[in-house]
Every structure is written in structure tokens, then in C-alpha cells.
Amino acid sequence: MSDLYFGTDLFGELDRLQRQVTSLFGGFPSSIRSGRFGAFPQVNIGSTDDSIEIVAFAPGVNPKELDVSIDKGLLSISGERKAAQPKAAGDDTRTYAQERFVGAFRRVIELPQHADPDKVTAKYTNGCLTVSIGKRESSKPRAIAIQ
Template identity: 85%
Template sequence: MSDLYSGTDLFSEFDRLQRQIASMFGGFPSSIRSGRFGAFPQINIGSTDDSIEVVAFAPGVEPKSLDVSIDKGLLSISGERAAAQPPTAGDEMRTYAQERFVGSFRRVIELPEHADPDKVTARYTNGCLTVSIGKREASRPRAISVQ
């Protein structure tokens, strides 16, 4: 046991190893449905009987800077997030760490075949962009009566 465990926290070592492996592969996703680490905006995708719901979490983005489009089955969300507090000319601040994303962004999401690009609504509330894409009539569930 002493050969494997050298007095350090074993879970910390596993975490360090996982980070090293992820950096070796350039942050490639572990599956097709996985997103990039650090992708902006982060998204949730779900569906109801009538629609596909995409929620993009984009705090600090002005709604007028957002561009939402659908082309050939791909939903594209792009825009720009400005700095929260632009530095003044006399500031001599040096940044040691910056975790808040600033700049242009674009996320592209492949939609299922039953998405209807003619039935799309988008609204931005409290930092969340919600895009609702209707489903084609033929793909909606329906009750069939038994005779």
C-alpha cells in the first residue's frame, strides 16, 4: 500500500491526472453530445410535446447584440459580451486572473429533423436567452382511437 499512496490526498492526485489527460487531448469532448469545456454561452436543451427548448445562459450580454438564426437544421447563437467595467486611462491595473468571458462568441446546435424552422421564438430575460422551436405537426404525439 505504501508504494501506491505516498501521504498525499489520493483524490487530488486523480483530479490532477484527469486535468493532465484533458489538456493532452486539447479538451476534446468525451462524446458527441458533450460540449467544449469553457464554451460560452452554456446551454440547456430539452423538449416538450410541441417544441424544442434551448436556453443559453448569457449574463451581461445586451439583447441587441444577440443574433439568433436557423439555417439547414443548425441553430446559431452569436453575439458579444463587453467588459463589465472598462478600465480608465489612468488605471495601472495588472490582471492576474480573469474568469469572466469577454468578447465575441458563437454556439451552433444541430436541431433534430422534426424541428420546424418556421415556428421559432426567442426571448431574453435575466441573462437567459430562451429559444423555442416548434415541432412539425407530423412528429407530434397523437392519440389513436381503437375500434
């Protein structure tokens, strides 16, 4: 017989440990190369020769309630996602589990130095906010003629 005994659910303990580690390291600022576990909205970040492309996945958010700004090399995306189904009068349903994030949010992403804050476009389609930030002319690849 084993001397090792867990008085509680092993997977529950591992989940608790993961949340503690995440909260310990979750306070660092996110950058273009890293992200926090559980951050909303989740983002994909990539680049082309001419621009930096950021796609923020924000389903259920009214695009009129989104605020996108750039200040001192930081892209900020903020807004609020409201409950999908408002409670009806006399509704006695009590929620015991909720996996969908509801409430105000703010996501800040550090941009690389070659991002040009004067060349920014944003578009919201099908729950995805696409932000395109142009690169400075000096950082674009160019051919050099050999004499």
C-alpha cells in the same frame, strides 16, 4: 521511500492533461445531446410535446448584440460579451487572473429533424436567452381511434 516522484505540482499536471484531452475531443460538432467543455454560452436543452426549448446562459451580453439563426437544421447563437468594467484613464491595474469570458462567441447546436424552423421564438430575460422551436405537426403524439 517511494520511487515515484513528481517534479511538478501533481494537480497542475492533471489540469494540463485534462486540457489536452478536451482539446483533442473538443473539435467535434456539438449536438442536441452533447456539449463541449468550456463552451459559451452554456445551454440547457429540453422538449415538450409541442416544442424544443433551449436556454442559453449569457449574463452580461447586450440582447441587441445577440444573433440567433437557424439554417439547415443548425441553431446558431452568436454575439459578443464586453468587459464588465472598462479601464479608467490612468488606471495601472494589471490583470493576472480572469475567469469570466470576454469577447466574441458563436455556439452551434444541431436540432432534431422534427424541429420546425418556421415556428421559432426567442426571448432574453435576466441573462438567459430562451429559444423555443416548434415541432412539426407530423411528429407530435396523437391518439389513433380503433375501429
